[in-house]
Amino acid sequence: MEYDFEDEPTYGELYTNPKFTGRFSAAIVSKFRQRMQQIKDARDERDFYALKSLRFEKLKGNRSHQHSMRLNDQWRLVIELIGKDTDKIVRIICIEDYH
Numbered sequence: 001m002e003y004d005f006e007d008e009p010t011y012g013e014l015y016t017n018p019k020f021t022g023r024f025s026a027a028i029v030s031k032f033r034q035r036m037q038q039i040k041d042a043r044d045e046r047d048f049y050a051l052k053s054l055r056f057e058k059l060k061g062n063r064s065h066q067h068s069m070r071l072n073d074q075w076r077l078v079i080e081l082i083g084k085d086t087d088k089i090v091r092i093i094c095i096e097d098y099h
Contacts, residue, residue: 001042003090006080011092024095031071032095039090045081066093074099 005011014022014029015036021029035054042048048056048069055070059078068076078093 001039001044001088001090003036003039003092005092007092007094011094028071028075028095031075032077035069035071035077036092039079044086044088068096068098071095 005015010022013020014024014032024032038048038051038054045056045067048054048067053070055068057068058064059066059068063078066078066080068078071077074097076096076098078096080091080093082089082091
């Protein structure tokens with residue numbers, strides 16, 4: 001799937017610059033880059049649901065237009081799916097501490 005970043009200076013840099021950590025731990029940065037590769041390789045969001053380890057889920061309430069993917073037990077990657085059908089783009093919103 002195609003992707004873009006809501007905060008390009010931070011998350012774009014985090015994905016492309018091996019020395020940039022954005023104040024996240026090395027383990028979180030590594031998982032973020034792994035998730036980005038999975039996003040790039042996916043045909044559509046059904047691939048995310050098929051990978052149970054992602055714990056891909058739709059958020060609720062005022063964030064019902066967003067989804068999250070697990071990075072580890074504590075951290076999640078929050079995304080939005082923009083567009084329709086097979087032309088969807090994954091917009092990376094943020095990395096959040098869920099605890």
